[in-house]
Amino acid sequence: MNYNIITPEVLEAITAIVGADAVVLQHNDLEKYSRDETEDLVYYPEVVAKPRTPEEVAALLKLCNKHLVPVTPRGAGTGLSGGALPVKGGLLIAMERFNKVLEIDEQNLQATVEPGVITEEFMNQVAAKGLLYPVDPASKGSCFIGGNVSHGSGGPRVVKYGTIREYILNLQVVLPSGEIIWTGANTLKYASGYNLTQLMIGSEGTLGIVTKIVVKLIPLPTLDALMLASFATNEEACAAVSAIFRAGIVPSALEFMERRGVEWVKEHDDIAFDLHDGIEAFLLIEVDGTNQDVIFTDCEKINAVLEAYHCKEVLFADSSAQKEELWRLRRTMAVSVKSNSIYKEEDSVVPRAALPQLIKGIKEIGAKYGFESVCYGHAGDGNLHVNIIKGKMSDEDWNNKLKFGIREIFELTVSLGGTLSGEHGIGLVQKDFMPIKYSEVHFALWKGIKKVFDPKGILNPGKIF
Amino acid sequence: MNYNIITPEVLEAITAIVGADAVVLQHNDLEKYSRDETEDLVYYPEVVAKPRTPEEVAALLKLCNKHLVPVTPRGAGTGLSGGALPVKGGLLIAMERFNKVLEIDEQNLQATVEPGVITEEFMNQVAAKGLLYPVDPASKGSCFIGGNVSHGSGGPRVVKYGTIREYILNLQVVLPSGEIIWTGANTLKYASGYNLTQLMIGSEGTLGIVTKIVVKLIPLPTLDALMLASFATNEEACAAVSAIFRAGIVPSALEFMERRGVEWVKEHDDIAFDLHDGIEAFLLIEVDGTNQDVIFTDCEKINAVLEAYHCKEVLFADSSAQKEELWRLRRTMAVSVKSNSIYKEEDSVVPRAALPQLIKGIKEIGAKYGFESVCYGHAGDGNLHVNIIKGKMSDEDWNNKLKFGIREIFELTVSLGGTLSGEHGIGLVQKDFMPIKYSEVHFALWKGIKKVFDPKGILNPGKIF
Known part of the structure; x- marks a missing residue:
């Protein structure tokens, strides 16, 4: 073009x-x-x-x-x-001036917001009314809800509450032609023609520009418990993840963190927490609800699973300050890694039970290509953020050889039944790897859809495909 | 064509x-x-x-x-x-020979099924493994899961568990060209290009033919409670619906039934249940979970709301046989109406709090055009099935005048922020009413998408638009 x-x-x-x-x-x-x-x-x-x-x-x-x-x-x-x-x-x-929460409709448990509203500010506003908007990416304090829509964002609580797809009821969208439409209706169900709302979600700004968002809200859970479990090996930690669900528990967060990531957060940020020898990985597990007995019973069941998977230690947060601190450990990990080294981040997602194979394979590929990695993320969803560290890798290897290693990570991801991105999108940096998973038929369908919305290809060119 | x-x-x-x-x-x-x-x-x-x-x-x-x-x-x-x-x-x-459950993957809480599997048979198979597939339309005993995908089906439990959209992870689809693709990946999250899985759901067999379905499963709730609340007026029953959510409760079903529908079921089917004078409408309310105390507390809170909305009587089902009987009351309503009169069914959906206005308006439109109606459905989702009864209407009025009344029902639905169909789809009989809600821009986008998948227009022609 x-x-x-x-x-x-x-x-x-x-x-x-x-x-x-x-x-x-x-x-x-x-x-x-x-x-x-x-x-x-x-x-x-x-x-x-x-x-x-x-x-x-x-x-x-x-x-x-x-x-x-x-x-x-x-x-x-x-x-x-x-x-x-x-x-x-x-x-x-x-879109930074589209920064208003236009309505919080407590009768219908819905809200209408502009895309430039900061996600956490919106969450706080609805929480003040006893309502939950559960889509909270790690960047919730700075990201916009419009960006979350464009990427089909997730966050730690997807594991219980679902991704942003389950909370967006209707979108006002401006098409490249200048037409302004609403994609659907402000209803909880919709079976009225091809679902343009769902098509817009995750389309990364290539089909239209979202200017208003109608969101579904749910009652706010009033109680939660948070525990940090430590394991001698990554594989044991990952294997415990799917066992928790098989025990009949759906935690409200189930996050994996590698030791290196935790070390770097502790260097970068003052978090009171002892990191013992012989620990390779952690699971941060939250359960929420409205009844203390149920939460307590869930925690006991989870604890039994963790023991069966050779967990070394379980730390229960005993105050909201400690909960905040443990969450900070997880939420600041990306920033800490970034401040320690040049890195690239991949967003592999696989069926949950394939996580042990995924992390084992990533380390083997790293050994082969000479890179280290820090892995963490939404283990309950099978979604691992793979931070590839430049460390001592030469510029030559980093710039020219690494891409073959990344390709192998995605080939592994796909062979395990997964895909390239769970929540970050394809954008610019993953698009060359898309043919690992998708055929010419997929590309033809995607490009055809793109042409329907944006015949001249002016919107966010160079992305996805 | x-x-x-x-x-x-x-x-x-x-x-x-x-x-x-x-x-x-x-x-x-x-x-x-x-x-x-x-x-x-x-x-x-x-x-x-x-x-x-x-x-x-x-x-x-x-x-x-x-x-x-x-x-x-x-x-x-x-x-x-x-x-x-x-x-x-x-x-x-x-698709009746595509009738196999190919795999129930207890490690990942996923299943792979063929589209010709009867929904209830699949539910029972996964329930035997302690798992829940919650998408149960009233026709669950005879409908196919493939048809549910094509219509974006719902059912009574959408109100807590979401529609089929939230349970379909991946689809094998045959395109009109004869190409066979998988639309996505078997993962809980997906941000890898335009979401073809979501686009296929609800496309009513116009874009491709689904040949395999990968489904997400969740742990089975072990306990539930069911209550039937009776009201003197439709409006009071409908008004209580959104108040229940505002009290912080998310029931696992919240169904509305008009008296006439209940009467007809009782004539058609032997259901032990006394129908008192002065009752115009019922709410059938279920809560489920894993803890008896929580369920009991939820029931008490619901009861308080019902009293505030002038509920006449609340019947708590005290055995599984009675629960079965009360559910039969709701599930056989469509069949009973059908056996009593020629009828047409609309599937209006509005924001939940607009239900009282919707049902009041439907009765007024009926009075104007001379038709009676029996309304029932998924009130918790704002989704009302409007059964228009031929009764004493002349053939002339039924065939030529009624459509203007139906148009007014949809105009009312749209003016309340709703849309033409919540879960039945547009198909053949609603398509003429689509311009009430959707503009030429929508039609151009839909037709453009159709052409990408099915350039010659051979698949299910004459539907949706």
Whole structure:
């Protein structure tokens, strides 16, 4: 596709749509829009516009569609697959001014929010009304709910509550043609034509730009318990995971963490917690509910499973401060790894019981290609974040040889019945690996769908396929 | 679209693919394939084929695609929107021989089933292993799980457990080209390209034919309680529904039934239950779990809400036989209505708190157009099955005037934030009403998607749009 650059005439039209104060042009000011949280990748847009209304987004898309200017929508820029990087230059549409919770409907347990609302702020607002929105990625304190929709985001509580797919009822979307539609209805069930809402979720800003989101809420659980279990081997920790579900328990979080990750968090952040010798991995396990006896019984059952899988020690958090601290251990892991080394992150997901084979295989591939890795993530979902550490690897090996190792990780993932990404999306950095799992038939269907929504291919080009 | 009839050459090819014993040709034998459970509609296919393997389905589709022969896939024929009716003649592909549960994977809490498995048989098989597959439409004893996928089915337990969308992990699909693909991966999370699994769910056999289904299972709740609450007015019963959720309870079923429906079930079926004067509506409420105290507390809280909404009487089922009987009251309602009168069924769904306005409006529209209705359904989801009774309406009014009344029902549904179908699909009988809710932009997107999957339009023509 041959795109056009933004001419003075197009820039004038952009400025007329959003106002001069909502246009970013200077190289220095563009810098923060040139990267997201994906490795050290940098791509500058030509211009950034910050619209405030769906109508402004519509006018911008119509303009760019006419002039064949590439458009990259951007949420908070916390993505890990390069989805918000403007790889073809052009216009970047920053959604940061769409930052309002428009309605919390306590009659229907629904809310309508704009895509630029920070996920945790929204969670707190609904929690204040006794309601739960459970989709809380590790970046919940900074990511936007619109970005979560675009990536089909998850987080620790998917294991009990499901991904964002189960909470999005309806979306207002601006298409590249400038048309504004609602994808569905504000209802809990929907069997009225192809489900455009579900199609938009996880489409990574390539089909349309989301401008309003109708969310389902549920009653807030009032109680929880949190435990940290330590294991001598990664495999034993991973094997315990599916055994917990087989015992009839559905925890509200079931996270895996490798020792190295925990060490780095402790260096980076002051967390009071003794790391004993002979421990290779941890499971962080939460159960929630409304009845203390049920939670206690669940914890006892989990404890019995952990013992059967040779758990070394179980630490029960005995205060909300300690719970907070243990969660911080898990939530700051990505940041700690990043501050310790150049790294690449993969988002492998497999059927839950295949986790031991996955982690064993990743370490073997690392040994073969000479890289170390720190693995952690949503073990209850079979979803492992694989942080590949540059460490002592030469630049030559890092830049040219590593990709074959990553390919082997994905080949292993796929051979175990899994796929390339569970919640981070494909974006820019995983797309070359998609043919490992998907055939030409899949690509033809995806590209066909893309063409239906975006015939000229202006929206977030260079992503997914 | 100008389709071709099945020529002797095409028939010979069909027979060569599936074998002579799997081809139905005689008018008498075709009769059962000429109708589903939708009103009294009858459309004969030219030929029925009963393939046994995905490869046979692929060969049939390739053949029909080449010769422009329309193809209608059929599950158990229990649909209520005419989705399985071969309105353009051609080949009907009956999936009844795809009737095997291929695997119940207790390690991963997943199962792989063929689409012709009867939903209840599958539920029973997984329940025997302590697992729950909670998607149980009223027709669970006869419908196929493949048909449930095609319609995005629900049932009473959606209110707690979600629709079939939340339980389908991966689908094997045959495209009209004859290509066989898996739409996704056997994983609990998926962020790897446009979600073809979700797109297939609810597409009513218009995009491809599902030949294998990978299902998520969850631990089976071991306890439940069931209560039947009676109200003097429909509006009070409906108003109590959203109040139950606002009290922090998520029941495992919350069904509404109008008096007339209950009366007809009692005439049709011997159910021991006294129907007192002055009662207009009932709520059937179930809570489930693993702890008797929690269930008891939930029941008490529900009872308090019911009293606040002027409930006349609450009957607690005190044995599994009585639970079975009360459920039979609800599950046989459609059959009882059907045996009492010619009727049409609509599947309105609105935000839960709008139910009182919906039912009030339906009765007003009925008064205006001279029809009576029996309403019942999944009130916890805001989903009401509206059975319009012919009763004393003249044939002239029934055939020519009623459609304007139905249009008003859907206009009301849409004005309340709802949509035309919550779980029955659009199929043949609702499609003329789709423009009430959806614009030309929606139709263009849907038709565009259809063309990507089925460029010649051979699959289930005449449905949805």
